[in-house]
Amino acid sequence: MSLDTQGPGALDIRVITGQDVEDALDDLARLRIAVFHDFPYYYDGDFAYERRYMESYRDNDRAVLVGAFDGRRIVGAATGMPLEDNEPQYVQAFTEAGYDPDTVFYCAESVLMPDYRGRGVGHAFFDHREDHARRLGRRWSTFCSVMRPDDHPGRPEDYVPLDGFWEKRGYARMDGLTTFYHWKDRGDDAETIKEMQVWMKDLSAS
Numbered sequence: 189m190s191l192d193t194q195g196p197g198a199l200d201i202r203v204i205t206g207q208d209v210e211d212a213l214d215d216l217a218r219l220r221i222a223v224f225h226d227f228p229y230y231y232d233g234d235f236a237y238e239r240r241y242m243e244s245y246r247d248n249d250r251a252v253l254v255g256a257f258d259g260r261r262i263v264g265a266a267t268g269m270p271l272e273d274n275e276p277q278y279v280q281a282f283t284e285a286g287y288d289p290d291t292v293f294y295c296a297e298s299v300l301m302p303d304y305r306g307r308g309v310g311h312a313f314f315d316h317r318e319d320h321a322r323r324l325g326r327r328w329s330t331f332c333s334v335m336r337p338d339d340h341p342g343r344p345e346d347y348v349p350l351d352g353f354w355e356k357r358g359y360a361r362m363d364g365l366t367t368f369y370h371w372k373d374r375g376d377d378a379e380t381i382k383e384m385q386v387w388m389k390d391l392s393a394s
């Protein structure tokens with residue numbers, strides 16, 4: 189699929205750094221909260237936490253932050269950083285599975301407002317991050333997806349998982365390789381642990 193940047197709401201997809209990240213921090217925090225509100229993330233977001241989280245991309249010169257802009261408005265973003273810069277429990281899962289963390293680049297999230305989906309932005313987000321990973325000399329690109337039961341009460345009837353997209357991008361589900369994050373689901377009083385499925389792509393093969 190090629191990137192459709194034509195017509196009303198034409199999009200500009202670019203890596204942002206420095207002051208541009210600083211200027212976008214509030215919007216990025218709001219964007220994550222809005223997109224992850226939906227199933228399968230079902231996230232009851234906290235603005236202060238989200239803003240702090242996004243600052244880690246401003247403060248890490250090996251990280252990458254890709255923005256999708258409709259004019260001056262940021263409507264989507266994707267992030268990534270070297271695996272070893274992540275939380276220890278995430279890095280440990282890879283080490284235990286036999287991967288050297290120094291060889292792995294972690295694609296953290298892709299979030300795009302629903303009105304802008306289906307135009308190739310998801311592909312562009314991966315292209316930018318995989319290019320960045322290659323420039324850092326990483327062999328592997330990885331991300332994780334939340335594992336939800338099929339009968340989760342928040343699952344829309346017409347929900348289609350993104351697995352087909354990820355496989356088409358060259359990512360393989362790593363059976364048995366999972367990790368954990370925690371966040372507060374909508375309707376809950378406290379955070380709960382979420383099991384996350386790891387996906388990997390060998391960047392040296394493409």
Ligand SMILES: CC(C)(COP(=O)(O)OP(=O)(O)OC[C@H]1O[C@@H](n2cnc3c(N)ncnc32)[C@H](O)[C@@H]1OP(=O)(O)O)[C@@H](O)C(=O)NCCC(=O)NCCS
Pocket residue numbers: 189223296297298299300301304305306307308309310311312348349350352353356
């Ligand atoms: C992931 C996301 C950024 C993809 O954005 P997008 O711009 O719509 O993706 P693209 O237009 O590049 O489409 C990529 C491919 O996936 C397919 N696809 C996109 N959304 C899909 C869905 N919900 N179900 C099935 N296939 C889907 C598209 O048809 C396209 O296939 P093609 O290459 O054969 O044409 C967007 O769906 C999103 O923000 N989702 C919610 C957050 C999320 O789940 N993020 C991923 C984990 S952090």
